Amino acid sequence: xxxxxxxxxxxxxxxxxxxxxxxxxxxxxxxxxxxxxxxxxxxxxxxxxxxxxxxxxxxxxxxxxxxxxxxxxxxxxxxxxxxxxxxxxxxxxxxxxxxxxxxxxxxxxxxxxxxxxxxxxxxxxxxxxxxxxxxxxxxxxxxxxxxxxxxxxxxxxxxxxxxxxxxxxxxxxxxxxxxxxxxxxxxxxxxxxxxxxxxxxxxxxxxxxxxxxxxxxxxxxxxxx
Numbered sequence: 147x148x149x150x151x152x153x154x155x156x157x158x159x160x161x162x163x164x165x166x167x168x169x170x171x172x173x174x175x176x177x178x179x180x181x182x183x184x185x186x187x188x189x190x191x192x193x194x195x196x197x198x199x200x201x202x203x204x205x206x207x208x209x210x211x212x213x214x215x216x217x218x219x220x221x222x223x224x225x226x227x228x229x230x231x232x233x234x235x236x237x238x239x240x241x242x243x244x245x246x247x248x249x250x251x252x253x254x255x256x257x258x259x260x261x262x263x264x265x266x267x268x269x270x271x272x273x274x275x276x277x278x279x280x281x282x283x284x285x286x287x288x289x290x291x292x293x294x295x296x297x298x299x300x301x302x303x304x305x306x307x308x309x310x311x312x313x314x315x316x317x318x319x320x321x322x323x324x325x326x327x328x329x330x331x332x333x334x335x336x337x338x339x340x341x342x343x344x345x346x347x348x349x350x351x352x353x354x355x356x357x358x359x360x361x362x363x364x365x366x367x368x369x370x371x
Contacts, residue, residue, distance in 0.1 A: 174363050181356035188349045195342045202335030209328035213321070218329070222320050231313065234344065246355045251344040253337070254310045 210218040232253045239248040314333060318325050 170363075170367075174360075174367070177356060177359045177363055181353065181360050184349055184353040184356050188346065188353050191342055191346045191349055195339055195346065198335050198339045198342060202332045202339060205328040205332035205335060209326040209332060212326045212328065217321055224320055232340070246351045248351070249344050249347045251341055253341075254313055 206218070232251065235250045235252060237248050237250060238245050314330070318329060318333060321329065
């Protein structure tokens with residue numbers, strides 16, 4: 147009986163070591179896959195930003211052509227100090243790859259109280275919760291559909307959306323009462339581009355964190371070898 151137990155001990159140790167190596171290999175593959183996925187997302191967002199800005203500049207040029215150079219010019223800008231309608235917050239986010247900064251964009255804050263609209267806060271909190279654990283992105287979505295997702299054509303106008311729309315019209319009132327529709331689309335394009343910049347910053351943070359994790363695991367494997 148004792149001889150059988152002594153023979154089984156090396157086999158169990160060998161199986162445990164193989165299981166440990168298999169688990170370590172699986173973690174390394176997941177880290178590499180996460181890094182490649184975040185890099186792909188980073189490049190996709192850069193392409194989306196370029197397309198959105200290009201469309202914004204084209205719409206702005208079209209509005210300037212139809213309204214006249216004297217109506218769409220920086221000379222009309224209100225240079226007085228105003229409370230910021232959009233703010234950027236930085237929060238520390240902890241996940242399986244460690245702590246990393248997470249940027250949250252709060253849009254259309256109230257000019258009276260300085261507090262952000264509840265709708266925007268709920269959206270940003272939901273995005274923060276979804277990104278707290280690294281997951282692979284779903285491919286197939288067009289990078290040019292950001293405006294359609296944020297401002298669907300058949301959406302019901304809520305009080306919050308109505309207030310935001312009024313704020314947008316108020317900002318464009320410096321160019322006159324009746325402005326070109328292209329000026330509105332240019333405004334939405336640049337607003338979307340700002341949100342894309344924040345997504346790029348978050349994706350870059352995730353990419354650097356994933357790369358550091360891959361390097362750490364690679365160095366550990368080299369030392370064990």
